[in-house]
Amino acid sequence: MSEKRDLLEMFKTVAARVDKRPFPNVTSASKISELGIDSLSVMQIIGELETELGIVIPDEDLVELITVGDLCKKVEARLAAGG
Amino acid sequence: MPRRVVVTGMGVVSPVGSDVPTFWESLLAGRSGVSYIREFPTDKLRSDIAASVGDFDVSRFMSPKEAEVYGRVTHFSLGAAVEAVLMAGLDKEPAALRQRVGCLMSTGMGSVDIFEEQIARSNERGPRAVSPYFVPGVMPNGAAALISMRYGFMGPSYSLASACATGTHSIATSALLIEAGEADVMIAGGAEAATRQNTVAGFGNARALSKAFEGDPTRASRPFDKRRQGFVMGEGAGALVLEEEEHAKRRGAKPLAVVGGFGMTTDAEHLTRPHPEGLGLALALERALQRAGIGPEAIDYINPHATSTPQGDMAEILAFRRVFGERLARIPISATKSMIGHLLGGAGAAETIAVVCSLRDQVLHPSINIDELDPELGSLDVVRDRRPAPVGWAAKCSAGFGGHNCALVLGKA
Numbered sequence: 001m002s003e004k005r006d007l008l009e010m011f012k013t014v015a016a017r018v019d020k021r022p023f024p025n026v027t028s029a030s031k032i033s034e035l036g037i038d039s040l041s042v043m044q045i046i047g048e049l050e051t052e053l054g055i056v057i058p059d060e061d062l063v064e065l066i067t068v069g070d071l072c073k074k075v076e077a078r079l080a081a082g083g
Numbered sequence: 084m085p086r087r088v089v090v091t092g093m094g095v096v097s098p099v100g101s102d103v104p105t106f107w108e109s110l111l112a113g114r115s116g117v118s119y120i121r122e123f124p125t126d127k128l129r130s131d132i133a134a135s136v137g138d139f140d141v142s143r144f145m146s147p148k149e150a151e152v153y154g155r156v157t158h159f160s161l162g163a164a165v166e167a168v169l170m171a172g173l174d175k176e177p178a179a180l181r182q183r184v185g186c187l188m189s190t191g192m193g194s195v196d197i198f199e200e201q202i203a204r205s206n207e208r209g210p211r212a213v214s215p216y217f218v219p220g221v222m223p224n225g226a227a228a229l230i231s232m233r234y235g236f237m238g239p240s241y242s243l244a245s246a247c248a249t250g251t252h253s254i255a256t257s258a259l260l261i262e263a264g265e266a267d268v269m270i271a272g273g274a275e276a277a278t279r280q281n282t283v284a285g286f287g288n289a290r291a292l293s294k295a296f297e298g299d300p301t302r303a304s305r306p307f308d309k310r311r312q313g314f315v316m317g318e319g320a321g322a323l324v325l326e327e328e329e330h331a332k333r334r335g336a337k338p339l340a341v342v343g344g345f346g347m348t349t350d351a352e353h354l355t356r357p358h359p360e361g362l363g364l365a366l367a368l369e370r371a372l373q374r375a376g377i378g379p380e381a382i383d384y385i386n387p388h389a390t391s392t393p394q395g396d397m398a399e400i401l402a403f404r405r406v407f408g409e410r411l412a413r414i415p416i417s418a419t420k421s422m423i424g425h426l427l428g429g430a431g432a433a434e435t436i437a438v439v440c441s442l443r444d445q446v447l448h449p450s451i452n453i454d455e456l457d458p459e460l461g462s463l464d465v466v467r468d469r470r471p472a473p474v475g476w477a478a479k480c481s482a483g484f485g486g487h488n489c490a491l492v493l494g495k496a
Contacts, residue, residue, distance in 0.1 A: 020147035041148075043215040051212040 007072040014048045028069030088258045089338035092324030094166025096159040098134035107440045110448035111469045115301035123280045129287030132300040133278045134317035134424030152216040154194025155276035159320035160226030171324035185238030185266040186227045187257045191249045191428025192277040194221040238266040246483030249273045251431030255345035267330045272432035274320030305452035306389035306418035314390040317424030321432025338496035340442040346370025350486030361402025367490040375492040384477040389418035400460045412462035417450040431481040
């Protein structure tokens, strides 16, 4: 299982916990704005990922997030950079 | 001719029932909602009792996500408002009418639970872990916003705070808005859900709380009794639909009572202690009578603030004596707090609902736990058992930390 796949699964788990409903059909290509998640909930998901993984995603990285895959890539980059 | 305000809906969440019929039946039966606190350790606290809401199912009113975002006080506020809105039939009214419906649903202390939870989270996991919903979740106007969104009410909406007079001030201010033509209908009330370890500690350390009386929590809230020691923390919400009389008539809504007048004053003397002679409260009551266009002789029932503190009850009776003179001894009086404890920001609203029920049904609920009426208070007609009584006009008084006083005069519809 690739690192990327792990992060996608993690996103789905955290999103389900934050928004109190399952996200079974989310893929890397899914647009975050089309998931029906409130913008505050998106920030809550990012905060959960940050604290769970011990990383900090800088605000400038958040501007370019379109898809779930984009978010996973940013998380991956931060993990590779050691936080 | 001034616009007259009537009550066309009511909703309640309380320690003795979370809908108006159950609440009213419990009050008439003299049932106490006070028990030992089980939600958190109490061994180091000065009091270990409270009146808690046991039968409230938040999933009836909001999604799991909303229930997480909003504090328990907002859960209660919405629950009470939904019952009131349905009773008034506002859910069936067109969008155009709803543009002139407002909401003043307040709280004295706000979402204490969310504050505690998020601060603990930050301490444990760092500030990045604080929820983005923290601020909208704790803002005291959250309930007014949520209720307005739920029903598309586009009139004025906000919250106000005057500690234990919050609910009453919200009703008075809503009536003022309707009289002034700023809204045709207002959802008005207050709520509280602040029974947490640190708030019980705070009130307890201020020596304001009562303990179980002779080992019995249900006997702890005992307004006007010689051996009263303090108040019992309660939780819950009260919401009333206030409506301009002609507006109510046009849409066939049944008036349950008339909001005759209101008075709002301030002791301007001490942060927590009431004026020793109840001067501010007396002035509020006089103003309410004046606005209602009646004299003190017209009042048939008093629902007092009556927290069961030695000083507070005394000051309030002195205020009543100033307004009613010797006739006070013959005016039936009963303290709702003797059964539901002190709902703080929700108290005035829940208690006003009891008054509206009395005006509607022409029956008074008892004041429980008076083993010996405090002789220092002088002669009083405290209602001991449910009592049928002709009630044309009733007075409801509230006073809050800060010296805030609010009195309402309500009439039979």
